[in-house]
Amino acid sequence: MHIVVCVKQVPDTKIIKINPKTNTLDRRSAPAILNPYDAHAVQEAVKIKKMIGEGTISVLSMGPPQATAVIKKSIEIGADRGYLISDRAFAGADTLATSYALSKALERISKEQKIDLVICGLHAIDGDTGQVGPGIARRLDIPPITNVIEVTEFNKKEKTVLLKRKIANGYQLIEAQYPCLLTVGKEINEIEYSPMPNMIKAARYEPIIWTVNDLENVDRPQLGLKGSPTIVGKMFTPPKPEGGKKLDGNADEQVAQLIALLEDKKELLFANH
């Protein structure tokens, strides 16, 4: 079983500042981290490998040379090897051009060892689109299954995988043919504390770096800024949410107020996301 996990280096948006003049992210204000959802994707690959008792986990990323840091982080979690595609030709890519470039890299990886499963994070915390995963699946012509919260079982003979995925108001059980592509969020697993041998392996590991010339059959106009039709119209800091409401009075009065409030706003009871 060969699992490839697509990972992205992102600024830590919990602490990043927005330049009030230009309304763009001030990337120097926050450290670059492995996109948290992608960390769960790598962890899930490790779990699957353990579950079926064999397999190879590759990670793939696109970015500047310093993005090798997220590949090393993935090795810490338990990946076996990592590829970074890094080239000026990829710079300025939106989700369309990114999924194109990644799918070309996946084709190349697949030539070295056939890919059975691709796992992506639900979305990156800097762009929040969630489009790259499905974009890759479409280009590789494999089924995308988004928001998977449990990988239950593999049937190697039938080449099927049993999955549980979250939908708007419940769950969906899916049996899918693999190769397929899954996207996963934080619910799917807990990131484990990496064992010491993984840490040493990661410290020593040199990721495989490919330029655009290492990929085959690439239609260059589809790469980078040229291949990106997305236009960012405006960026702004959303207004701070207003404070909550404090209920006054004695216990009975407060209970009455609360019930009235909940009856008025039923959506509060069924909010599920």
Add this chain to the structure above:
Amino acid sequence: MSEKFDVIVVGAGPAGTSCAYTCAKNGLKVLQIERGEYPGSKNVMGGVLYRQQMEEIIPEFWKEAPLERPVIEQRFWMMDKESAVTFGYKGLEWGMEPYNNFTVLRAPFDQWFAKKGVEQGVLLVNETVVLECIVENGKVVGVRTDRPDGEVYADVVVLADGVNSLLGKQLGFHKEFRPDEVALTVMEVINLSKDKINDRFNLEENQGCTIEIFGDSTKGNLGTAFIYTNKESINIGVGTTLSSMIKAKLKPYDLLDYLKTHPMVRPLMEGGESLEYLAHLIPEGGYHSVPKVAGNGVLLVGDAAQLVNAIHREGSNMAMKSGKMAAEAIIEAKNRNDFSESSLNKYREALYDSFIMKDLEKYKDAAHVFEHYPQYFNEYVPMINRAASKFFTVDGTSKKDKQKQIMRSITGERGKLKVIQDMFRAWKAVK
């Protein structure tokens, strides 16, 4: 059994990285383990980095290291409530190669330094806590980390785990430190524009200044405060021995607030925005507190070996020098393939032969004297301020009479004999 290394270095501060770097450069297989998210994330110092010992490790480091400003002026204030007697030295030669010292921010600097080690082949593992040394037959053979499958082995383990050195304690090299052997220092990094810093501190482009403040900065307790200029921020901090803090019931953050709002200090900070708040223990026990530094398969360096000269606020230089000397002893031990205490004792010999232990010995009684005779900080500093005020105030008294009055007021307050005793004691402590 897990992988075996030549050397495991615990900690990625200046001492640990100097040692790891030097070992790796000489072809040894080095694993360096850091508990923080990255080197420097947990490390604190006032902010002065000395050129000499750093340059012995990386020549002309100032051309690429993330430094703040070369220090061209060192000022000293003996501060009272509404006054200060100041002296200092400003020399433009310190602003040119090869420089004397620099202000630095530890987070970027330590990261850079550790990266230089990695380039030499050091395997650096972050976010990992070493729980204990693995001891077999009276010899340290490795460490146990808090990770699954966490044991790693090496011929030599270097403890660069900082002031508290829990690992040194575990091995029985030292006991829990007494409150008078450590200082608690709190500091803030305050954002201030380059122009404002240059104006307020009388500096030009790429010039820095340090101010050490005695007296009312610690409300008369044993300790000092400091103000150091970075590129676009100021480090301001204050520390006293833990014992003084306990005795005077001081809260460290109150002391820092007191300092920041002190009329002598406030104008320098005006309009600054607080970026970071840090606190750390500093080993200030000096010569008498230095523990055993070499054992079977183990060495102690830097703060873990209590190598700080509190009087001259030197520490990072001693850390680097000790790390380098430890590495040299390890390289020799490797050639002999003997990692016993007697073999590694070369490090101890080198340490006691170097400026480090010589300086610490010179001041071996200073902290003790100043701790037990608080008058130096809480009486003489105000006295000197009053004397200066009297001397420089023009009020029609002749200078000769003024001198007499000043002498009389000094000896009158404490008595002639006491003053002579105090002076002799202080001189003896630092001679």
